[in-house]
Amino acid sequence: MPKRLSLKNLIKPWHRLSIRRQGFIVIAVPLLCLILSLGVFSWLRYSIDQSQKWIDHTNEVLIENNQLLTGLLNAETGVRGYVITQRPEFLEPYYMAQSSLPTRLKRLQALVSDNPQQTVRLQNITQMIQQRVRTLVELVELTNQSDSKSLSPSGINRLVVQGKTEMDRLRLGLTQFEQQEQSLLKMRRDELQFQRNFNEILLWAVAAVSAIGSFFTLVLFSRLDRNLSEREHRLLQSKNLIEAIISNVVDAVVVLDHKARIESINTAATLIFGYTRAQVVDEDLSLLLNELPLNQSYSSQDYWQQKLLEGVQQWQATGRRINGESFPVEVSISQIAFDQRMIVIIRDITEQQEAAAKLQARAQELTDLNTTLASTIAELQSRNQELDQFAYVASHDLKAPLRAIASLSEWVEEDLAEKLPEENKRQIHLLRSRVYRMESLINGLLKYSRIGRLHVPIESVDIRALLEEIIDTLAPPPTFTISIGLEMPIIKTRRLALQQVLSNLLDNAHKHHPRPDGNVEVSVTDQGRWYEFEIKDDGSGIDPQYHDKIFTIFQTLQSRDVQEGTGIGLAITKKILETEGGSIRVESTEGEGATFRFTWLKSPLQYNNSSKPLALEGTQ
Numbered sequence: 001m002p003k004r005l006s007l008k009n010l011i012k013p014w015h016r017l018s019i020r021r022q023g024f025i026v027i028a029v030p031l032l033c034l035i036l037s038l039g040v041f042s043w044l045r046y047s048i049d050q051s052q053k054w055i056d057h058t059n060e061v062l063i064e065n066n067q068l069l070t071g072l073l074n075a076e077t078g079v080r081g082y083v084i085t086q087r088p089e090f091l092e093p094y095y096m097a098q099s100s101l102p103t104r105l106k107r108l109q110a111l112v113s114d115n116p117q118q119t120v121r122l123q124n125i126t127q128m129i130q131q132r133v134r135t136l137v138e139l140v141e142l143t144n145q146s147d148s149k150s151l152s153p154s155g156i157n158r159l160v161v162q163g164k165t166e167m168d169r170l171r172l173g174l175t176q177f178e179q180q181e182q183s184l185l186k187m188r189r190d191e192l193q194f195q196r197n198f199n200e201i202l203l204w205a206v207a208a209v210s211a212i213g214s215f216f217t218l219v220l221f222s223r224l225d226r227n228l229s230e231r232e233h234r235l236l237q238s239k240n241l242i243e244a245i246i247s248n249v250v251d252a253v254v255v256l257d258h259k260a261r262i263e264s265i266n267t268a269a270t271l272i273f274g275y276t277r278a279q280v281v282d283e284d285l286s287l288l289l290n291e292l293p294l295n296q297s298y299s300s301q302d303y304w305q306q307k308l309l310e311g312v313q314q315w316q317a318t319g320r321r322i323n324g325e326s327f328p329v330e331v332s333i334s335q336i337a338f339d340q341r342m343i344v345i346i347r348d349i350t351e352q353q354e355a356a357a358k359l360q361a362r363a364q365e366l367t368d369l370n371t372t373l374a375s376t377i378a379e380l381q382s383r384n385q386e387l388d389q390f391a392y393v394a395s396h397d398l399k400a401p402l403r404a405i406a407s408l409s410e411w412v413e414e415d416l417a418e419k420l421p422e423e424n425k426r427q428i429h430l431l432r433s434r435v436y437r438m439e440s441l442i443n444g445l446l447k448y449s450r451i452g453r454l455h456v457p458i459e460s461v462d463i464r465a466l467l468e469e470i471i472d473t474l475a476p477p478p479t480f481t482i483s484i485g486l487e488m489p490i491i492k493t494r495r496l497a498l499q500q501v502l503s504n505l506l507d508n509a510h511k512h513h514p515r516p517d518g519n520v521e522v523s524v525t526d527q528g529r530w531y532e533f534e535i536k537d538d539g540s541g542i543d544p545q546y547h548d549k550i551f552t553i554f555q556t557l558q559s560r561d562v563q564e565g566t567g568i569g570l571a572i573t574k575k576i577l578e579t580e581g582g583s584i585r586v587e588s589t590e591g592e593g594a595t596f597r598f599t600w601l602k603s604p605l606q607y608n609n610s611s612k613p614l615a616l617e618g619t620q
Contacts, residue, residue, distance in 0.1 A: 044195075246266045461491055532597055542594050
C-alpha cells in the first residue's frame with residue numbers, strides 16, 4: 001500500500017541533509033522562482049512584441065496598398081482633367097504617380113515576400129498597374145498630339161473605355177489583396193488577444209508558483225532556523241558535557257591555542273603538576289614537559305604539528321612539577337577539527353612503571369619457578385618409573401614366596417593327612433587363606449598404583465551389554481537378583497575403567513549381602529554433562545559414620561576372619577572415578593540397604609600416562 005503523501009513525509013528527507021545543503025536550498029528556491037518569473041515575463045513580452053510586429057507589418061501593407069490605389073486614382077483623375085481641359089496643371093498627380101508607383105510596388109513586394117499567395121497577387125497587380133500606366137501615357141500623348149479642335153473623340157473614348165476596364169480589374173485585384181491582408185490582420189489580432197489572455201493566465205500561474213515557493217522557502221527557513229537553534233543548543237550542551245568530563249578526567253588535559261600556547265588545563269593537571277590555571281595560561285607546554293625543544297629555530301608549534309603529521313598516537317616523555325621534580329608521563333595529542341587548537345592528554349605513569357617493574361620481577365620469579373617445576377616434573381617422572389619398576393619387582397618377589405608357602409602347606413597337609421588333628425588342619429587352611437589375602441593385597445596395590453598412568457583406549461560402550469557381561473562373570477546364585485533399568489545409554493569412554501567400577505560395586509553388593517535371596521537394582525539418569533549411575537541393594541546397610549571410611553584403602557567394616565576381603569575395592573573405584581573426572585557417594589542407614597551413586601562424564605578426559613586429569617568443574 002503506497003504511503004500517504006503529506007507535508008511531514010515531504011519534509012522528512014530535509015532533516016537528512018547537512019546544514020550547508022539546507023542553506024543552499026533555502027537560497028536557491030526564491031532565486032529559482034525569481035529566475036523563472038523573469039524568464040516567463042521576458043518570453044511573454046517577446047511573444048507579444050512579435051505578434052504586435054506582425055500586426056504592424058500587415059497594417060503597413062494595407063497602408064501601402066491604399067496609397068498605391070489612391071495614387072492610381074489621382075493619376076487617372078488628373079489625366080482625365082487634362083484630356084478635357086488640356087491644362088498642364090492637371091497632369092501633376094500623373095507625374096507624381098509615375099515616380100512613386102515603382103517605389104511603392106517594390107516596398108509592397110518586400111513586405112509580402114514572406115507570403116507566397118500575396119506575392120503572386122502583387123505580381124498580377126504590378127502587371128495591371130504597368131498596363132494602366134501605359135494606357136494613361138498613351139492617352140496623354142494622344143492629347144498632346146492634337147489640339148482641342150482636332151481632338152479625335154473616338155480615340156479618346158476608346159482609351160477611356162479601355163482605361164475603365166483596366167481600372168476595374170486593377171481595383172478588383174487590389175481589393176482582393178486588401179481582403180487577404182485584412183484576413184491576416186484579423187487572425188493576427190486574434191492571436192495577439194489570445195497571447196495576452198494566455199500571458200495573463202501564465203503570469204498568474206507564475207505568481208502562484210512564486211507564492212508557493214515563497215511559502216516553501218519560509219517553511220524551510222523556519223526548519224533551518226530550528227535546526228540551527230537545536231544544534232546550537234546541542235553544541236552548548238556538548239561543550240558543557242565535555243568541560244564537565246574533562247574536569248573530572250583523572251589525566252591531565254591541556255588545551256593549546258593556534259600558537260601552541262596553553263589556553264586552559266583541567267583540575268587533574270593542577271593536581272599533577274602543582275600549577276594553578278592562571279600560572280600556565282599563555283605559557284609554552286615546555287613548562288610542563290621536559291622533552292620540548294628549546295632552540296629558537298624549532299618552535300613548540302612546529303614540534304606539535306610534526307607529531308600530528310607523523311600520526312603519533314601516544315608516546316612516553318618526562319613531566320616536570322612546579323617544584324622541579326621529574327616523573328614519567330604518557331602523552332597523546334589530537335587536533336580539534338573546527339579550529340587550529342590542539343588537545344594534549346598527559347598521564348602520570350609512575351605507578352604503572354612501578355607495577356611493570358614488579359610484574360617483571362614476578363615474571364622472572366615465575367620463570368625460575370617454571371624451571372624448577374620442570375626439573376621437579378622430570379625428577380618425578382623418573383621416580384614414577386622407578387616406583388613402577390619397584391612395584392613390579394616387589395610384587396614378583398613377594399608373590400613367589402607366598403605361592404611357595406601355599407604349596408608347602410598343601411604338601412604338608414597331603415603328607416600328614418591321616419596324622420594331623422582337626423585343629424591343625426584348620427590352622428593350615430587359615431594359613432593358606434592369609435597367604436591368598438596377602439596376594440590379593442599385593443594385586444590390589446598394583447592396580448591402585450597404576451590407575452590413571454596406563455593408556456586405556458576410548459571406545460563405544462553399550463552399558464546394558466557391559467552390565468550383562470559383568471553379572472555373568474560374577475555368577476550370582478539363582479535366588480540373588482541383579483536387575484538392570486530400562487533405558488541404558490551407549491557412550492564413548494574407557495571401557496576397562498567403567499567395567500572395573502561397575503564390577504567392584506556389584507561384587508560388593510553381592511558379596512556383603514546377608515541373605516542369599518538379595519536384590520540389586522542398577523539405573524542411569526542423564527544429568528547433562530554426565531550420567532549418574534545408581535546401584536541400590538536391600539542388604540544390611542552402612543552406618544553413616546562409616547560412609548567415608550569405606551572408601552579408604554585397606555578399610556573393612558567387618559573382621560577379615562568373619563568376612564574375607566582386602567578393603568581395597570572401593571578405594572580403587574573412587575580413584576578411577578576421580579581420575580575420569582567423576583565422583584562417588586553412598587546413601588545408607590544401617591539395616592535399610594545401601595545406594596551407591598557415581599557420576600561418569602559423557603565426553604572422556606584426555607590425558608597421557610605421565611599426567612592425571614583433574615575433575616571437571618561442577619562434578620559431584
